[in-house]
Amino acid sequence: MNLNKAVIARPESEVLATNKMLRNTYMLLSMTLLFSALTAGLSMTLNLPHPGMVLTLVGYFGLLFLTTKLRNSAWGLVSIFALTGFMGLTLGPIINQYLHAFTNGDQLVMTALGGTGVIFLGLSAYALTTRKDFSFMGGFLMVGVLVAFLAGLGAIFFTIPALSLAVSAMFILLMAGMILFETSNIVHGGETNYIMATISLYVSIYNLFLSLLQLLGVFGGDD
Structure with a gap:
C-alpha cells in the first residue's frame, strides 16, 4: 500500500516542481524582457x-x-538583470539605426517584434502542450550556433553581405530550435534552475529579433 502511494505521489510532485519551474522562468523572463526594453x-x-x-x-x-556562477544565489537575479539590461543598451542603437536608415523603419521594427513574439509563443505552446522531448536537438544546436557565430564574424571581418544574410536565416532556425529545446528541457526536468532557463530563452528571443530585423531591412526596407 505504501509503495503504491509513493509511486502515485512521485509524478504529482514532479508535476508541481515542473509547474513551479515554468512559472518562475516565465515570470523572470517577462521581467528581464521589460527591463531590457x-x-x-x-x-x-x-x-x-x-x-x-x-x-x-x-x-x-x-x-x-558571472550569472552562471551566481545562479544558485539571490545575487544571480541581480546579475541576470545586469546582463539583460546591458543587452538592451546594445539593442537601442541598432533599432535607432533602422529607424533613421529606412522611411518604414518603425514598421520594420514592429514587424520584427511581432514576428518574434508569434514565433516564441507558438513554439513554446507547442512544446508545452505536446510535451515532446526535444533533447535530441542539443548537440545539433550547439554545433549550429558555433558555426553560425563564426560565419557571422567572417561576414563582418570580410564584409560579405550574402554570408551575413545566410547567417541571419540560420540564426532564425537555430533560435527556433533553442526555444523548443529549452522549453522541453524544463518540462522534462533537464533544466531545474530558472535563472539559467531564463537566460537561454532570453538570448534566443534577442537573436531571433535581430535576425528577423536584418532580413526585413534587406528585403522590405525603403531607403
Whole structure:
C-alpha cells in the first residue's frame, strides 16, 4: 500500500516542481524582457552609440559567466538583470539605426517584434502542450550556433553581405530550435534552475529579433 502511494505521489510532485519551474522562468523572463526594453528605450532616447562588437561580446560573456556562477544565489537575479539590461543598451542603437536608415523603419521594427513574439509563443505552446522531448536537438544546436557565430564574424571581418544574410536565416532556425529545446528541457526536468532557463530563452528571443530585423531591412526596407 505504501509503495503504491509513493509511486502515485512521485509524478504529482514532479508535476508541481515542473509547474513551479515554468512559472518562475516565465515570470523572470517577462521581467528581464521589460527591463531590457526599458534600457533599450533609454539608449535610444539618449542616442547612445553602439559599444562595438568587441565590447558587446566581452560584456555579454563576462556577465553570462558571472550569472552562471551566481545562479544558485539571490545575487544571480541581480546579475541576470545586469546582463539583460546591458543587452538592451546594445539593442537601442541598432533599432535607432533602422529607424533613421529606412522611411518604414518603425514598421520594420514592429514587424520584427511581432514576428518574434508569434514565433516564441507558438513554439513554446507547442512544446508545452505536446510535451515532446526535444533533447535530441542539443548537440545539433550547439554545433549550429558555433558555426553560425563564426560565419557571422567572417561576414563582418570580410564584409560579405550574402554570408551575413545566410547567417541571419540560420540564426532564425537555430533560435527556433533553442526555444523548443529549452522549453522541453524544463518540462522534462533537464533544466531545474530558472535563472539559467531564463537566460537561454532570453538570448534566443534577442537573436531571433535581430535576425528577423536584418532580413526585413534587406528585403522590405525603403531607403
